[in-house]
Amino acid sequence: MEVFQxxxxxxxxxxxxxxxxxxxxxxxSLTYGILNFANFAHGDVMALGAFLALVxxxxxxxxGVPAGPFGALSFGLPMVIALVCAMGLTxxxxxxxxxxxxxxxxxxxxxxxxxxxxGVAFVLxxxxxxxxxxxxxxxFEKIQISKPFLxxxxxxxxxxxxxxxxxxxxxxxxxxxRTKMGKAMRATSDNAELAKVTGIDTERVVLWTWGIGAALAxxxxxxxxxxxxxxxxxxxxxxxxxxxAAVILGGxxxxxxxxxxxxVIGLSTEVSTAFINTAYKPAxxxxxxxxxxxxxxxxxxxxx
Amino acid sequence: xxxxxxxxxxxxxxxxxxxxxVSVEVAPREIATIIGPNGSGKSTLMKTIFGLLTPTKGxxxxxxxEITGLRPDRIVRKGMCYVPQSDNVFPSxxxxxxxxxxxxxxxxxxxxxxxxxxxxxxxLEERKSQRGGSLSGGEQQMLAMGxxxxxxxxxxxxxxxxxxxxPKMVGEILQKIAEIKESGVAILxxxxxxxxxxxxxxxxxxxxxxxxxxxDEGQALLNNPDVGRLYLGD
Numbered sequence: 001m002e003v004f005q006x007x008x009x010x011x012x013x014x015x016x017x018x019x020x021x022x023x024x025x026x027x028x029s030l031t032y033g034i035l036n037f038a039n040f041a042h043g044d045v046m047a048l049g050a051f052l053a054l055v056x057x058x059x060x061x062x063x064g065v066p067a068g069p070f071g072a073l074s075f076g077l078p079m080v081i082a083l084v085c086a087m088g089l090t091x092x093x094x095x096x097x098x099x100x101x102x103x104x105x106x107x108x109x110x111x112x113x114x115x116x117x118x119g120v121a122f123v124l125x126x127x128x129x130x131x132x133x134x135x136x137x138x139x140f141e142k143i144q145i146s147k148p149f150l151x152x153x154x155x156x157x158x159x160x161x162x163x164x165x166x167x168x169x170x171x172x173x174x175x176x177x178r179t180k181m182g183k184a185m186r187a188t189s190d191n192a193e194l195a196k197v198t199g200i201d202t203e204r205v206v207l208w209t210w211g212i213g214a215a216l217a218x219x220x221x222x223x224x225x226x227x228x229x230x231x232x233x234x235x236x237x238x239x240x241x242x243x244x245a246a247v248i249l250g251g252x253x254x255x256x257x258x259x260x261x262x263x264v265i266g267l268s269t270e271v272s273t274a275f276i277n278t279a280y281k282p283a284x285x286x287x288x289x290x291x292x293x294x295x296x297x298x299x300x301x302x303x304x
Numbered sequence: 305x306x307x308x309x310x311x312x313x314x315x316x317x318x319x320x321x322x323x324x325x326v327s328v329e330v331a332p333r334e335i336a337t338i339i340g341p342n343g344s345g346k347s348t349l350m351k352t353i354f355g356l357l358t359p360t361k362g363x364x365x366x367x368x369x370e371i372t373g374l375r376p377d378r379i380v381r382k383g384m385c386y387v388p389q390s391d392n393v394f395p396s397x398x399x400x401x402x403x404x405x406x407x408x409x410x411x412x413x414x415x416x417x418x419x420x421x422x423x424x425x426x427x428l429e430e431r432k433s434q435r436g437g438s439l440s441g442g443e444q445q446m447l448a449m450g451x452x453x454x455x456x457x458x459x460x461x462x463x464x465x466x467x468x469x470x471p472k473m474v475g476e477i478l479q480k481i482a483e484i485k486e487s488g489v490a491i492l493x494x495x496x497x498x499x500x501x502x503x504x505x506x507x508x509x510x511x512x513x514x515x516x517x518x519x520d521e522g523q524a525l526l527n528n529p530d531v532g533r534l535y536l537g538d
């Protein structure tokens with residue numbers, strides 16, 4: 001059948017968008033597990049990271065950081081500096097939002113937190129729009145040519161995105177299983193009251209959770225910019241449904257679950273376009289999410 | 305001279321007052337047990353002592369220092385640990401990780417405490433890489449106590465340590481509690497296996513309707529015909 005000839009190429013696209021979804025899903029899953037609420041501002045935190053990277057990219061270039069690209073990639077040292085700085089600053093921003101807003105509602109019901117996160121989402125998106133305009137902003141002008149490989153087109157930048165994501169998931173896993181703070185995060189996610197009774201400083205755990213989640217979200221926003229070449233204030237909001245679907249699919253609180261969920265959602269939405277109209281991509285993610293909630297609400301990776 | 309002194313506590317949830325002026329105390333190296341029917345306020349008392357609930361009136365003193373209303377993580381640092389009745393281990397963490405979390409506030413080398421816990425509960429060492437949630441009820445109870453012992457506490461609060469356990473396990477857990485006391489820890493516990501609990505207790509309290517009804521040596525309470533008739537089902 002002719003429709004199948006595109007499938008291998010769509011699988012590659014699926015892995016790439018799956019990587020970006022994964023980077024968002026990890027942070028959402030961590031905050032969901034520890035603070036027990038669905039953070040609707042998470043997508044806009046990704047956008048914030050993407051735009052902060054734009055600022056640092058310009059700054060690095062104007063400070064004369066050698067801009068020559070790394071090997072076959074379309075970016076060089078300035079982009080790496082921008083990525084690291086954006087991750088750090090986004091982490092600080094998320095911690096500040098927690099101190100200013102969410103901390104007041106620590107004992108409130110999850111619904112109060114969800115609604116306030118919707119408010120944060122609007123505020124962030126409008127600030128971004130106000131500063132950078134709703135029009136697309138570009139990381140770099142140069143267009144990278146895909147290199148065909150066994151009939152499949154993939155750009156070196158895209159390989160970078162996939163490797164970056166797998167490395168981030170691996171490092172987070174190491175952090176959660178080998179360090180004291182990582183274990184305390186898992187303990188708090190298991191049972192916050194018991195964590196307090198045990199003497200774990202749960203407020204410090206909350207800070208780490210926001211910091212790591214936001215830094216990874218920022219990296220996801222930057223990767224979306226590297227992949228798409230341009231970024232818009234809507235970038236994160238548009239990804240949010242896919243990210244929620246990935247978190248629910250993978251199971252809350254597990255980085256490997258987020259990787260699995262992100263990859264499955266990326267693959268299924270992309271591959272679906274061989275058979276149905278591209279406009280139905282969000283519907284595919286939504287259907288997967290609903291099926292999971294109906295039949296296996298704990299996610300594919302069982303935690304307890 | 306008691307190590308933990310609870311004086312005239314009034315406490316409850318929100319508007320609902322459950323404890324109407326309760327006083328209990330524990331001396332060093334002794335077990336004090338609180339018994340009483342369901343809903344008498346035993347768990348509420350434990351939670352109030354440990355700072356999970358704030359009393360409207362009354363005071364809690366640990367080693368002559370007032371700790372009323374302190375946050376649980378502060379009380380832990382003062383040398384008192386609390387083992388809740390249920391959900392008292394981290395299910396997705398391994399046994400070893402659970403014990404490490406017990407020592408969270410310690411920055412020094414705690415390997416000797418870990419060895420002591422393993423010596424007291426050899427089963428935990430065998431199962432150290434298993435997830436807490438995969439243990440049986442009795443094993444989880446041992447892990448929860450082991451986790452508390454990682455801080456070498458002076459006082460241990462145990463909320464119904466034998467609840468829901470198989471009869472054989474009940475004896476074993478209570479035996480371990482007696483051993484922990486022998487090692488120099490003062491223990492205040494709530495116990496629904498009232499007779500077994502009182503048997504090994506130096507001191508006993510009967511709580512009913514949020515008030516203290518009886519107070520005596522453990523064995524004396526067991527022999528008290530009123531207590532037996534009203535609360536021990538004799």
